[in-house]
Every structure is written in C-alpha cells, then in structure tokens.
Amino acid sequence: MVKDVIMDAEGKKVFLLGNEAIARGAIEAGIDVAATYPGTPSSEIADTLAMVCTSLKDKMEYFIEYSTNEKVAFEVAIGASLAGKRGMAIMKHVGVNVASDALLSFAQVGARGGFVLVSADDPGMHSSQNEQDNRWYGKFAMLPVIEPSNVNEGKEYIKLAFKISEKFGLPVIFRTVTRLNHSRGVVKLGKIPEKKFEKVKWNSSIKTDVLLPINARVQKTVLQKKLAKIQEFFSKSDINWIENGKGTTGVIASGLSYAYVKEALENLSLDIPVLKLSSTYPIPEKLILEFLEGLERVTIVEELDPFIELHLKALTDIEVFGKMNGYFPVNYEYTTHIVEEGIAKITGVAASRNYSQIIERGEKMAQLAPPRPPVLCPGCPHIASYYVIKKVAKENGTALPSDIGCYTLAATKPLEAVETCICMGASVGVANGLSYAVDGEIIATIGDSTFLHAGIPALIDAVYNNANFVLIILDNNTTGMTGHQPHPGTGLRPCGLKGRAVSIEDIVKGIGVEFVEVVNPYDIGKMEKTLRKALEYGGVAVIISRMPCSLIWVRQRRKTGEKVPVYTVTDDCNLCMECMTSFTCPAIFMKEDKVAINENMCVGCGVCSKICPEKAIKICQQEICWVRGGVCNRICPEKAIKFR
Amino acid sequence: MLTDGEKLDILLTGVGGQGILTSAAILGRAAVNADINVMGAETHGMAQRGGSVEVHIRMGDVYSPLIPVGGADVMVSLEPVEALRYSKYVSEKTTIVLNTRKIVPLSVSIGNAEYPSIAKITEILEGIGCKVHSFDATAIAENVAKPQATNVVMIGALSKVVKLPFTFEYLENAVKLVLPEKLHKMNVKALKAGFEAF
Ligand SMILES: Cc1ncc(C[n+]2csc(CCOP(=O)(O)OP(=O)(O)O)c2C)c(N)n1
Numbered sequence: 001m002v003k004d005v006i007m008d009a010e011g012k013k014v015f016l017l018g019n020e021a022i023a024r025g026a027i028e029a030g031i032d033v034a035a036t037y038p039g040t041p042s043s044e045i046a047d048t049l050a051m052v053c054t055s056l057k058d059k060m061e062y063f064i065e066y067s068t069n070e071k072v073a074f075e076v077a078i079g080a081s082l083a084g085k086r087g088m089a090i091m092k093h094v095g096v097n098v099a100s101d102a103l104l105s106f107a108q109v110g111a112r113g114g115f116v117l118v119s120a121d122d123p124g125m126h127s128s129q130n131e132q133d134n135r136w137y138g139k140f141a142m143l144p145v146i147e148p149s150n151v152n153e154g155k156e157y158i159k160l161a162f163k164i165s166e167k168f169g170l171p172v173i174f175r176t177v178t179r180l181n182h183s184r185g186v187v188k189l190g191k192i193p194e195k196k197f198e199k200v201k202w203n204s205s206i207k208t209d210v211l212l213p214i215n216a217r218v219q220k221t222v223l224q225k226k227l228a229k230i231q232e233f234f235s236k237s238d239i240n241w242i243e244n245g246k247g248t249t250g251v252i253a254s255g256l257s258y259a260y261v262k263e264a265l266e267n268l269s270l271d272i273p274v275l276k277l278s279s280t281y282p283i284p285e286k287l288i289l290e291f292l293e294g295l296e297r298v299t300i301v302e303e304l305d306p307f308i309e310l311h312l313k314a315l316t317d318i319e320v321f322g323k324m325n326g327y328f329p330v331n332y333e334y335t336t337h338i339v340e341e342g343i344a345k346i347t348g349v350a351a352s353r354n355y356s357q358i359i360e361r362g363e364k365m366a367q368l369a370p371p372r373p374p375v376l377c378p379g380c381p382h383i384a385s386y387y388v389i390k391k392v393a394k395e396n397g398t399a400l401p402s403d404i405g406c407y408t409l410a411a412t413k414p415l416e417a418v419e420t421c422i423c424m425g426a427s428v429g430v431a432n433g434l435s436y437a438v439d440g441e442i443i444a445t446i447g448d449s450t451f452l453h454a455g456i457p458a459l460i461d462a463v464y465n466n467a468n469f470v471l472i473i474l475d476n477n478t479t480g481m482t483g484h485q486p487h488p489g490t491g492l493r494p495c496g497l498k499g500r501a502v503s504i505e506d507i508v509k510g511i512g513v514e515f516v517e518v519v520n521p522y523d524i525g526k527m528e529k530t531l532r533k534a535l536e537y538g539g540v541a542v543i544i545s546r547m548p549c550s551l552i553w554v555r556q557r558r559k560t561g562e563k564v565p566v567y568t569v570t571d572d573c574n575l576c577m578e579c580m581t582s583f584t585c586p587a588i589f590m591k592e593d594k595v596a597i598n599e600n601m602c603v604g605c606g607v608c609s610k611i612c613p614e615k616a617i618k619i620c621q622q623e624i625c626w627v628r629g630g631v632c633n634r635i636c637p638e639k640a641i642k643f644r
Numbered sequence: 645m646l647t648d649g650e651k652l653d654i655l656l657t658g659v660g661g662q663g664i665l666t667s668a669a670i671l672g673r674a675a676v677n678a679d680i681n682v683m684g685a686e687t688h689g690m691a692q693r694g695g696s697v698e699v700h701i702r703m704g705d706v707y708s709p710l711i712p713v714g715g716a717d718v719m720v721s722l723e724p725v726e727a728l729r730y731s732k733y734v735s736e737k738t739t740i741v742l743n744t745r746k747i748v749p750l751s752v753s754i755g756n757a758e759y760p761s762i763a764k765i766t767e768i769l770e771g772i773g774c775k776v777h778s779f780d781a782t783a784i785a786e787n788v789a790k791p792q793a794t795n796v797v798m799i800g801a802l803s804k805v806v807k808l809p810f811t812f813e814y815l816e817n818a819v820k821l822v823l824p825e826k827l828h829k830m831n832v833k834a835l836k837a838g839f840e841a842f
Binding site: 015040180186258259260262358359361371372581589600 | 659660668669672673675676679681682683684685686687688694695696706707708709710712713714715725726728729730731732733734735748749750751752753754757758759760764768772791821822
C-alpha cells in the first residue's frame with residue numbers, strides 16, 4: 001500500500017506490489033528526476049512516486065513528471081543524468097521502442113548521474129499489443145540488463161542499478177515482467193535518505209556529449225570498454241549465485257523464472273545445481289563457465305526469447321536444453337507447471353501432477369462460463385462517439401482506422417467501429433496511407449493522450465499532403481486505459497506543481513486544419529450532424545469529441561455533492577433491443593424478460609434515453625431515487641426499476 | 645501458523661470492480677502481520693475493465709506468485725460462473741467459498757450465451773471433488789453494510805470454513821489497515837457477518 005512505500009521504518013516488513021517496491025527502491029536510492037509515459041504493467045511505479053512525492057517534501061525530494069511520450073521521458077532523465085543527478089525513465093516494453101533512438105545514442109554518451117531505464121515487459125500480452133523481449137535492447141545498445149526475481153529484489157536491485165550506473169558511467173536497463181510488476185510480496189524496508197533537492201551548476205562536456213562522428217567514433221570504443229568491465233563485475237556480483245546440487249544436469253534461470261524453477265524442483269523432489277542469473281546482459285561468462293564445470297547438460301529457463309540460450313551455445317559445446325530444441329515454449333509467460341514439465345522431460349522424472357489433464361478438464365468447465373470480456377464502462381463517452389460513427393459509417397464502405405486506449409474495446413461487438421490498432425498514433429498515419437489507397441470515406445479515431453503522444457506529426461503529414469479523412473479525437477481529459485494519469489492536455493502535474501494545459505484545438509488549428517469542431521458526444525444528435533458535415537467537407541477534418549472519462553465525472557460529482565440521476569426503463573419499452581444490440585452500456589441488462597438499468601452502475605449520462613426509439617428510458621423522478629444504492633427500486637412510483 | 649514446508653494457496657476470482665484486490669490486500673496484510681511469508685499475483689490494466697479477474701494469494705513456503713494449475717487449496721469466488729472459469733486451478737482437495745449472487749454478462753443479456761444455474765455450477769465443482777460452501781454473500785453485505793462490502797463478507801466466510809494461519813483478530817486488524825477509516829465500522833461488521841454465515 002502506498003502509505004507503506006513512505007514508511008520510515010528501516011527493517012520493517014511490508015506487503016508491497018512489485019511496482020510499489022520498485023518505487024520504494026528508487027526512493028531509497030535517492031532519485032532526483034523520474035519521468036514516465038504510462039503503460040501497463042509499468043504504470044504504478046511512476047503513479048506511486050507521484051502519489052507520495054508531496055509527503056516526502058523536505059525529507060527526500062525529487063521530481064516526477066508524466067512526459068508526453070517515452071522518448072521525451074527518456075530524454076528528460078538524460079538531462080538529469082548529464083547534470084549529475086539521478087535520473088530514471090519508466091515505461092512499458094513498447095515504450096522503449098519509442099525511446100530507442102535516444103537509448104542507442106545515449107549509451108555512447110554514457111551516464112553521469114545514475115541512470116536507470118525501467119522496461120516492463122508483458123509476457124502473455126495481458127495488456128499489450130505485442131510481446132517482445134527487451135533484453136535484446138541490452139545487447140543492441142550495449143548496455144547492462146538487470147532482472148529481479150522477486151518483489152524484494154525489485155526494490156534492492158533498483159538501488160544497485162543506480163550504483164552500477166554511476167560506477168561504470170552507463171545507463172542500466174532494469175527489465176521486469178508483468179508477473180513481477182503486478183505481484184505482491186514481503187519487502188524489507190531500507191533507509192530513506194535525507195535529501196533536499198538542490199540545483200547544480202551545468203558543466204559541459206562537448207567531447208562526450210556531442211555525438212558528432214568524430215566524437216562518436218571514440219565514444220563507441222569507450223562504451224565497449226565499460227561493458228567489458230561490467231561483464232567482469234557481474235561474474236562476481238551477488239545478484240547472481242550458484243546453488244549446488246547433485247548430478248550432471250544443471251539449470252540456469254533468469255529473473256522471475258528462478259521462482260518457477262525453485263518451485264518446480266521442489267515439486268519434482270530434485271536436488272540439482274542451479275545458477276540464478278539476475279544480470280542477463282552482458283552474460284557473466286566467467287561465472288557461467290564456473291557453473292558448467294563438471295556438468296554434462298544444462299537447461300536454460302527464461303521467459304520469451306532464447307536470449308541466454310543463444311549466448312550459451314556460442315560459449316560452450318555442452319548439451320543445452322531450452323526453447324530451441326522444444327523443451328520450453330517461446331510464446332507467452334511461464335508458470336510453474338510449464339517449467340516443471342520441461343525439467344521433468346529433460347531429467348526423465350515424472351511431473352508431480354498430470355497437468356495437461358487438469359488443464360483440459362479446467363478448460364472444458366470454463367467453456368460453460370459465459371464470456372466476460374473487458375468492456376467500456378457505463379457512461380463512457382467513447383460508447384456514444386462510436387455509436388454515432390457506426391451509424392454514419394457506410395457498411396463495408398467506410399474505413400475506421402483507430403488507435404490504442406480504452407476505446408480500442410470498440411472493436412468488439414456490437415460496436416465493431418475500430419478496424420485497426422497497431423501502435424500509439426498509428427491511426428493518423430494509417431489514415432494518410434488509406435487516403436491514397438481507398439475510394440470510400442475514412443473516419444479515424446484516437447484518444448487525447450495518444451494524440452499528444454504520437455498523433456501530431458502524422459496530422460501534420462496529413463495537412464501537408466492534402467489527405468482526405470475525418471479524425472475524431474476522443475478527448476476524455478485523461479489517460480484512461482492505464483489508470484487516469486494526467487497528460488499535457490489536462491495541465492495537471494504531480495507533487496502539487498503547477499502545470500499549463502495544452503489546448504488540443506489550438507494544436508490542430510496551428511497545424512493548419514481548417515475544419516475543427518468540439519462536440520460533447522453525449523449530445524448524440526449534434527455529434528451525428530457534425531460528423532456528417534465533416535465527411536462532406538473533404539480534406540482533413542478534425543472533431544474533438546470532448547467529455548471527461550465517466551469514472552472521473554462520477555467521482556467529481558460525488559465529491560461536490562452534485563446529484564447523479566438514475567435512469568430507468570418505463571413500460572413504454574417495446575423490447576426493440578436497440579440499447580443492447582447497437583448501443584452497449586454495461587448498466588443495461590435483461591431482468592427476466594424486461595430491459596432494466598442497474599442503478600448502482602448507471603452514471604446518469606442519459607445517452608440511452610436519447611437513442612431509445614420509443615423514448616422509454618427516463619430519469620426516475622422521485623427525489624429519493626437520486627440516492628444511489630438500492631433505495632429507489634423500492635419506492636419508485638413508476639415501478640420502473642426492478643432489480644434483484 | 646504454517647510449519648516449514650507448508651503452504652496455503654488461495655485463489656480469489658470475480659468481476660472487475662468487486663473489490664477483489666482489496667480482499668487480497670487484507671489477506672496479505674494479515675499474513676505479514678502474523679510474520680508469515682506471503683505472495684500474490686494480481687490482474688491490472690485491460691482485464692480490469694468489467695472483465696473477469698483472478699488474484700492469487702500464496703502463504704508459507706512458496707517462491708512464485710502464481711498458484712500452479714490444480715494447486716489451489718481454496719478458491720474464493722465472488723461471482724458464481726467465475727469459479728468455473730478458473731477451475732483449472734482446483735482439484736479434489738480444494739475448498740470453494742462461492743457467492744451465489746450473479747453478475748450477468750452482456751453476452752447472456754443479448755442471448756449469445758447461457759448462464760448456468762447455481763445448482764449446475766455447484767454440481768460441476770463437486771463433481772471434481774471440491775468442497776463447496778455457497779451462500780448469498782451480497783445479501784449479507786446489503787443487510788449489514790452495503791453491497792460493496794461483499795468482498796469483505798467473503799473473507800469472513802473464508803476464515804470460518806478454512807483454517808487460516810492466523811487468528812480472526814489479524815483479519816480484523818488488516819481490514820482497518822487496508823481500508824480508509826470511514827469504512828472501518830461497516831467492513832468489520834461485514835467481516836463478522838461473513839464469519840457467522842457458516
Ligand atoms: C508506446 C506505448 N506507450 C504506452 C502504451 C500504453 N497505453 C495503451 S493505451 C494508452 C493511452 C490511452 O489514453 P488515451 O489515448 O487518452 O485513451 P483512453 O484510454 O483515455 O480512452 C497507453 C498509455 C502503449 N500501448 N504503447
């Protein structure tokens with residue numbers, strides 16, 4: 001819990017989320033500047049730092065910012081490091097792709113103040129558009145990679161990462177996986193250093209920091225030398241260790257996989273040698289060769305790509321078991337049973353359970369459970385926007401490129417109004433390309449945070465190249481999908497700092513878009529009219545569909561005591577089902593054979609009452625019906641709300 | 645207490661928004677305070693948007709945050725069909741605490757899927773050999789507090805039907821440590837009501 005993250009009680013044990021532990025580690029390391037663009041599974045690291053920073057004022061001071069995108073976040077942390085401060089950039093795995101231009105060059109410059117890049121990988125794609133193994137960025141950029149194997153190490157190794165970064169003058173990649181970020185464990189608190197943030201004098205270092213070819217050629221060899229030293233260091237570091245055992249088959253486990261290995265060996269009652277590896281690049285060759293001495297076969301347990309496996313094959317000719325010869329899967333995340341089955345096959349012992357039978361039985365039973373996919377929330381303004389888009393779009397004629405955010409859920413039934421989702425900002429670039437290629441209309445959609453992150457350059461491209469499409473910016477005034485982080489459009493900053501809201505319409509107009517309209521999507525009629533007008537306009541037309549995220553809207557009204565109306569379905573309902581089969585609000589459901597509204601879920605947006613062809617959905621008028629929580633269904637004079 | 649080599653694996657399942665993360669935090673906090681090793685795995689991000697949610701809580705001698713398939717000692721399901729969805733984690737040794745109050749998914753409302761009866765769900769789980777304790781936890785929550793306290797009622801019930809490695813006082817304390825003060829009274833009531841349900 002957040003209050004445990006700032007608890008000043010050295011030695012006390014607390015139960016923290018992996019991401020909270022990482023944030024605590026950064027605090028114990030005395031960070032100066034942290035910058036992020038949110039992304040699951042990394043988000044709670046920066047969110048925690050943002051939440052506790054005011055409480056740490058005068059004690060352990062630092063800056064934390066929500067940057068416009070990951071490249072910017074990375075560069076902000078570079079600035080801190082070059083000034084001699086400790087900088088940290090936090091992002092999800094695909095965020096590193098966005099920041100990679102800065103990453104690969106900054107490697108050659110080198111860090112001055114400690115620099116840690118937290119890259120949160122998502123094996124299994126729990127909340128991501130792809131699966132990628134960011135340990136390759138270590139090899140690619142020639143930078144050290146550290147991987148914790150449990151929550152407590154998440155805290156401890158962040159501190160170590162800063163130390164290594166400063167000792168060797170290199171940025172350090174701290175690679176986590178979803179199951180570490182979002183697992184909880186017991187963490188032993190360390191000391192929170194006393195630190196007032198003080199500005200320093202800038203010292204330039206043109207020879208190292210200006211990567212003109214003449215400097216870069218030198219810096220590349222400097223980087224190689226630093227890396228060789230780190231390799232030596234990792235062979236002796238206590239984040240890696242050998243556990244002795246019997247027999248001639250050993251196991252090398254990387255990061256969280258170590259936890260699965262320990263458990264699998266226990267289940268199998270096997271006592272074989274294990275090398276726990278938390279520095280996965282550069283591979284500590286000396287340590288590995290020491291481990292391999294006397295072994296005839298070695299098993300590599302690592303999630304995603306055969307990263308260590310490939311290195312090992314180049315290092316030794318003893319028999320290697322891993323992904324490349326089919327003992328472990330290359331896709332998705334590992335679990336204890338996957339690791340146990342792999343080791344069982346290699347060592348010729350039987351698995352402790354018949355896992356495939358259990359899974360088969362479980363899957364059969366799970367099929368009896370009706371699907372419950374994630375959905376847009378009750379009152380979500382995106383539902384209203386897409387309802388209109390769907391209505392206006394010609395069947396099989398209009399292209400609907402889109403982007404990443406909560407609104408991507410509109411790709412599912414019944415809306416099916418999102419037809420592409422590739423990477424942040426791609427909707428606009430793809431619309432440009434479609435504008436060359438297809439003869440029908442194009443309605444692109446993008447979230448406000450996503451637009452600011454990567455949509456702007458593509459919109460400039462559209463104006464410049466005379467593209468022809470409508471772009472709807474779904475402005476819910478927050479970064480919804482990842483947990484309501486602020487962005488430049490909101491003007492909100494953490495730590496009680498003042499920010500300035502950047503106006504999306506000014507940006508759009510400044511780029512040169514001539515058709516710019518702001519509409520509240522709850523006003524379904526106006527939204528439809530505006531969209532039709534935009535389509536007729538020809539050229540690049542932008543509609544800003546503006547209404548705060550309904551979760552925030554409800555919270556705000558609760559705070560101010562403003563009443564939240566509850567809608568109810570009257571007897572005028574003729575079961576046409578428009579509200580359920582075309583519109584899709586999770587608060588609307590079938591109660592026996594009648595359409596009903598769940599009063600605990602309804603946020604009072606009233607959009608259903610506007611789209612109902614019979615006008616059968618109304619605000620329940622009884623004063624007490626405004627009270628949420630089950631009173632109104634008993635006293636409503638219309639007897640229109642019947643639940644339970 | 646758990647002795648060396650002993651463990652207790654609890655799987656919490658339900659629907660995003662039911663407060664399952666809070667239930668897990670209460671169990672975890674109670675364990676830490678009783679000086680028991682504890683780990684958990686949570687569902688965040690995409691899956692939380694009204695979708696189905698699983699949270700693993702593991703106490704004692706464990707290394708990984710995930711309960712192995714077939715390995716749950718206990719399953720606490722805040723919603724009936726969610727128990728079926730995650731049944732790959734259960735075995736004939738599993739005790740199940742089941743809230744019988746349904747949350748009907750859209751797929752059922754618009755007639756694209758069927759919601760099995762509670763009797764059928766229980767029958768299937770008992771067919772594996774699980775011991776099923778079912779009750780309308782939401783009704784109890786509504787009676788003594790608010791429906792939102794269903795998650796805490798479930799924890800109370802859990803502490804009755806399964807021997808947890810700490811006393812009830814640890815749970816009560818954890819409720820107070822995890823929830824904001826204005827919710828203490830209501831949730832302690834819910835916890836006790838859950839305990840008394842069996
Ligand atoms: C490069 C990259 N960074 C971060 C993410 C994680 N992510 C997915 S959607 C999203 C933002 C969504 O915000 P917005 O565009 O405002 O839409 P909303 O969810 O509020 O509807 C983020 C940060 C990502 N997928 N890719």
